[in-house]
Amino acid sequence: MKRRDFLTSSALAATAGLAGLRVAPVLAQDGAAGLAVARSFPVGDRTVTALSDGFLPIAADALIGITPEEFATLLADAHISADAHPTGVNAYLIEGGGETVLVDVGTGTAMGPSLGHVLANLTAFGTDPAEIDRLVATHLHPDHIGGLLGDGGNPFPNAGLVTQRAEVAFWSDDSIRDGAPEGVRGFFDMARAAVAAFGDRVETVDGETDLGNGLTLMPLPGHTPGHSGVMLESAGDSLLIWGDIVHVGPVQFPRPEVTIGFDTDKEMAAATRAKVFDMVATDGLRIAGMHIGFPGIGYVEKGHSGYGFTPAPFPYG
Numbered sequence: 167m168k169r170r171d172f173l174t175s176s177a178l179a180a181t182a183g184l185a186g187l188r189v190a191p192v193l194a195q196d197g198a199a200g201l202a203v204a205r206s207f208p209v210g211d212r213t214v215t216a217l218s219d220g221f222l223p224i225a226a227d228a229l230i231g232i233t234p235e236e237f238a239t240l241l242a243d244a245h246i247s248a249d250a251h252p253t254g255v256n257a258y259l260i261e262g263g264g265e266t267v268l269v270d271v272g273t274g275t276a277m278g279p280s281l282g283h284v285l286a287n288l289t290a291f292g293t294d295p296a297e298i299d300r301l302v303a304t305h306l307h308p309d310h311i312g313g314l315l316g317d318g319g320n321p322f323p324n325a326g327l328v329t330q331r332a333e334v335a336f337w338s339d340d341s342i343r344d345g346a347p348e349g350v351r352g353f354f355d356m357a358r359a360a361v362a363a364f365g366d367r368v369e370t371v372d373g374e375t376d377l378g379n380g381l382t383l384m385p386l387p388g389h390t391p392g393h394s395g396v397m398l399e400s401a402g403d404s405l406l407i408w409g410d411i412v413h414v415g416p417v418q419f420p421r422p423e424v425t426i427g428f429d430t431d432k433e434m435a436a437a438t439r440a441k442v443f444d445m446v447a448t449d450g451l452r453i454a455g456m457h458i459g460f461p462g463i464g465y466v467e468k469g470h471s472g473y474g475f476t477p478a479p480f481p482y483g
């Protein structure tokens with residue numbers, strides 16, 4: 167059987183056999199071949215679907231507060247035999263309650279051929295981008311808004327953009343951009359283009375904000391000034407989509423003090439991570455992480471030192 171046939175038949179089998187997990191061959195926004203991988207699960211009376219954008223290798227030199235030897239040991243402890251951690255990039259679709267909401271939209275063409283699958287993922291499994299009513303951006307980094315910046319323009323003609331006012335203000339500030347390292351200035355340009363792509367359909371909010379329909383935008387600052395999570399509460403069930411609280415799970419669950427070079431404020435990012443870990447571990451709150459291995463859904467548990475992560479059970483049937 168040719169690989170392509172195998173992929174197609176696998177996709178059919180996956181679609182038919184397991185309602186929770188769907189796989190299909192697709193082309194990314196830059197035309198590279200890839201896989202659309204989606205997993206749906208209920209949260210109360212809503213359906214949440216994790217959409218894989220692909221993965222990004224993150225090596226020890228991207229992290230701060232850990233030696234290369236310690237990094238290698240933690241990856242080996244997690245049974246990962248690579249020099250760099252294959253960090254997943256996920257987005258989350260929320261359906262029900264009379265609207266369709268997408269939380270982040272992946273990298274688009276911004277970050278190379280191992281990524282860029284969120285839009286193909288949506289359409290492969292039957293969601294027309296025109297159906298998206300609101301796009302909530304946890305923050306405006308390229309791996310969260312890059313999907314808006316393809317050659318075809320904003321793929322969501324009917325969606326509004328919801329994000330923190332502090333996030334838009336930071337990336338719109340010329341003096342901050344001018345003072346940023348050369349390699350980071352493109353982030354400012356992409357963030358501005360993403361916001362501009364929505365014209366007058368941008369809703370900026372300040373601090374913790376009830377977005378209606380069971381959704382609350384929760385400020386989780388540090389990684390960026392307006393970085394936020396999305397809390398979904400429905401029919402007694404809940405899920406915290408926490409954005410970038412974690413970038414390298416095998417390192418930052420046991421060592422929450424380890425930060426990443428992309429953090430705008432490293433101390434605040436580490437403090438926010440510590441606070442969120444404590445909250446979700448204490449409350450047994452289910453989380454979804456943009457950079458936790460697909461589908462990135464599970465629970466944080468406090469260990470003897472640091473924390474652990476337990477994936478949510480697979481929803482058979």
Ligand SMILES: [Zn+2]
Nearest residue numbers: 307309410456
């Ligand atoms: Zn990110």
